[in-house]
Amino acid sequence: MVNAEEAAAGAALDRLLDLALVWESPGGLRPLSGVADALRGGESAGVSGLRPMSPEPADPATLAERIEALSPAARALLAHVDDHGGEGTTGSARRTVSAADAATPAEELIAHRLLLPRDGTTVVLPGEVGLALRGGRTTRTPRDEVPEVATTERDVALVERSAAGAAFEAVRRVELVLDHWGLEPPGVLRGGGLAVRDLKATARDLQVTEPEAGLLVELAAIAGLLTEGTDEDGDAVWLPTDAFDAWSAGSVAERWTALVSAWLETTRIASLIGTRDSGGRTWNALAPDLASVLAPEARRLALEELAALPAGAALATGTGVPSVVQRVAWRRPRRPPVHRELVAAAVDEAAALGLTGAGALSEAGRAVLTGDHDAAVAAITPHLPHPVDHVLVQADLTAVAPGPLEADLARTLHLVADVESRGGATVYRFTPGSVRRAFDAGWTAVEVHEFVASVSRTPVPQPLTYLVDDVSRTFGTVRVGQAESFLRADDEGALTELLHHPQAASLGLRRIAPTVLVSTTPVDVLLPRLRDLGAAPVVEAPDGTVRVARRDLLRARRPRAGRSRGAAMARAQAGVAAVVSAIRSGDRATASRPATPTAGTTPSSALAALREAIEAGSTVVIGYVDNHGTRSDRVVDPVRLEGGSLTAHDHRADDLRAFAVHRITSVAPLPARP
């Protein structure tokens, strides 16, 4: 029944028996019940191509006849349903129809019992129909033919070279981006990860595409070279780790091996960066949940396929990657569809990282796959560009390093020249700005000349020499320093005398011009000391005028006289009046209270009463519970009622007060005075 050679099918069955997934029962071979459940249903139901049989299957011959008799449209529909997993939805087809009055292809199929309605809208293809359609087999295509990987011939030397080239570039770029981020770290998004803007900027700096930049950034994080940290302001940023310093000290081969072996094992999926998740959100690089447990296996499977290719064979352009995907899918048929994408991504990433070159696994790549790091380092080293120790300096003020520079030299050259173009070689340009930068770092013109002459393999062109001298001529013509105060005198002799006075040493005097001294002592300290030394200085205001600095006579403020009697008396009278009015309003409240305590007014009636009082402008007595839970009666003139609060004039306080409506327990009109 399986579309395969009998021997292969038999071998597969034996293996299933060995694994105890299938057992021999009197009725024939039966799968373990769990296995059958696991195979059935779900999106991958099409994997086995088998749908459950209908309870009373028609025999194959009748089925074949019925299929023969179908109209072309119905047959096409049937084939379509079979190709798409054996399930279909029909919108309007009637469930019970006879063959005669079937109007649509779907109804025709249902009438012939070639499709069975399952629920309102779904129809299923019974297993036996599927088998009949596929000529009595479970699948249309043979299952024992292993998909071949599409290959083409490639020169082994070319493979090694381009792999090493890619490896070198990957290492260089990781270093570049981390170097840059050490100075200007990008922020961490609130949900973790790197902002799209930062990734774009990185891609531009590195001259790579965004997905590639994403891979490099992920790679740095995977290898433990990049992590979250905080900058000076305490914001979360992505920073190179201390491991980065150790890493960058290694040789290119060692660094590369460290990167790719980390990549091989990681669950992170860099290939998803920039795509959208099921919720429609874009995946950011370094996002925390951008990982899948399937990734390492997919990667290893893909690379193993490449490793299995004979020497000289490489993936064919275009068809190579899909063929690897198919082969891995054949080997692991039960993996979810995303697995295929991971395999394809793994092949692409391996190329970007230099594990493969021109579509074939390099020598070093094989070593990494087996976990032999020393062998990997040894294998890749001869193919990497040798570091060079010289540059070619030209009259257009550029210096070309025809290969990767030794690390020290590169750092020094970075100081005196700007980088213009990177790649296998580096082009530096000397500008007045870059030369000034070297001077700022403490170099002298002579040192710059000597450095350039020592690293240049060609004679140093005259314009460069001139540039350095020209910059050094203007360098430092304006000087800036700090001083607390200055001393100015037209009489140079007087200043000289001060400068050399034995007791002036502590004043920190320094001569910056024949008629100007500066001091590290503030003016208010300096002034009396200078007078002690016998000088007669005057103070200059910021606008240059002379300020006469006579000492202020000290005086205290006259104590304030006590308050006048009149004010005190007015105050006392006002106090008395307030007490009296409070007592009176209390009396009125008491007087208005009925002898028996009123049953608490309902909130709605209280509100109605208050509104009435506001309209009438009358005075009411309210029962109010204050913050401490004490109930008191207040005599008030309600003014406004809004937002759950009553604004009213409180007679006792003789002021506008706000009362929370929910605390008002009762409202009663003020009884007429007895």
Place this chain on the structure above:
Amino acid sequence: MNDGPLIVQSDKTLLLEIDHERAADCRKAIAPFAELERSPEHVHTYRLTPLGLWNARAAGHDAEQVVDALLSYSRYAVPHALLVDVAETMARYGRLRLEKHPVHGLVLSSTDRPVLEEVLRAKKVSGMLGTRLDDDSVAVHPSERGNLKQALLKLGWPAEDFAGYVDGEAHAIDLDEDGWELRAYQREAAESFWHGGSGVVVLPCGAGKTIVGAAAMAQAQATTLILVTNTVSARQWKDELVRRTSLTADEIGEYSGSVKEVRPVTIATYQVLTTRRKGVYTHLELLDARDWGLIVYDEVHLLPAPIFRMTADLQARRRIGLTATLVREDGREGEVFSLIGPKRYDAPWKDIEAQGWIAPADCVEVRVTLPEGQRLAYATADPEERYRLASCTHKKVDVVRQLVDQHSSQPTLVIGQYIDQLDELGEMLDAPVIKGETPVKERQRLFDAFRSGEISLLVVSKVANFSIDLPSAEVAIQVSGSFGSRQEEAQRLGRLLRPKAEGKTAHFYTIVSRDTVDADFAQNRQRFLAEQGYAYRIIDSDDLEADPAS
């Protein structure tokens, strides 16, 4: 690692180490598709651009050849992305073809239907197209041939033009190789142009572009319209054509501000063609005055925008562009490509110099220090006044005099921007001054006198920048320029590069005021010259006498 001379950078520049033993082969291999950007003494920089790659496609190279050249000469591995990009870019050229259909006339057809669909949906293009003929082709209004090509280039799908040319009115023109002969590169240039149909020939100043034009005319054997930059240059073309070809003075007409003759060979200035009265180009009918078989554009890099629009209507006629550089300060390189045609021939300055056809030049920048008073005036001047102040300092006059004395026996040009300064210089040096207001006749007389050696010192303004043939000039002294334009520099240097008797070296002095904007602009110039591979030195005016070369 491969020991090649070429380093391919990921930013699409190619570095060629020229001291390498395989450098010459490598240059030959990459020249068809990469633009030479800089050629200083040790490492030349080429750049891969879409236009360059399409030029290569137009010349019959394919992506395979390009990739092969990169791989076989590259010292390090070539970035894979770059190779893919090269292949993709090159594949874009020629997917669309303009053809002549026996029934429908001009037709745009494609071998790749999705591309055609994409193009048809573009708003800019749709108005230029007629009815859809079948799945793969669509009719084109004949008048839109040029505009369509321009629009397609902008869309990134440049069309290859196979629609052919009209022969034009036949007219016998032969080269008259009497006492001179066509140089090998000139012949090659004319032939590559003829095989390509239309296009641009890039040759350095002084390499004899006029002769290439004449050779192209001899190939076409048809009436010819020649467009040049100005009247003086028009006269020179005429003289040269009379001297080098079988044409007589009567067969050559001048169409300029002062004279309007239409003859079998007509030389018109850009200016007269672009003159407008009430918004109408009054001299446009010249383009249809005759059935021209060939149109020659002199100094293509200066072609004004209206001429491009006119050229768009001339797509059925053969066009040859002559220029020293494809670099346009206005970035319209794409229009040159689509309207006049792809680059058909290119030879670097240095190669032709090495063959002895143009004179080697010694470029010196002399720095003068502004006197104290002028420095103060400069420091407090308005920014727009600064350049004038800095470049017109009297100190320069002294230096010019000193230089003129040093080269007293040699024909010398003093070139400047500001008329006051030039007048002053003319007076001091007792030399004639040519400026904008000098009548053409007077200019002609002075140039003739200079050529014949009657006078050995001329003070000229920027009118002399272009196309004036002064082969005898050996020394040029530049006192001011228009803000460091690269093009001006190329032109001025070009004055000097006409071959000299006894292979003498030309001297090119630029006088610059130290610590001013003048010096900043000089940086641009210096970079340009150094990038062109000229020895360049900077000296102080005080050290001038000790300078060994002068």
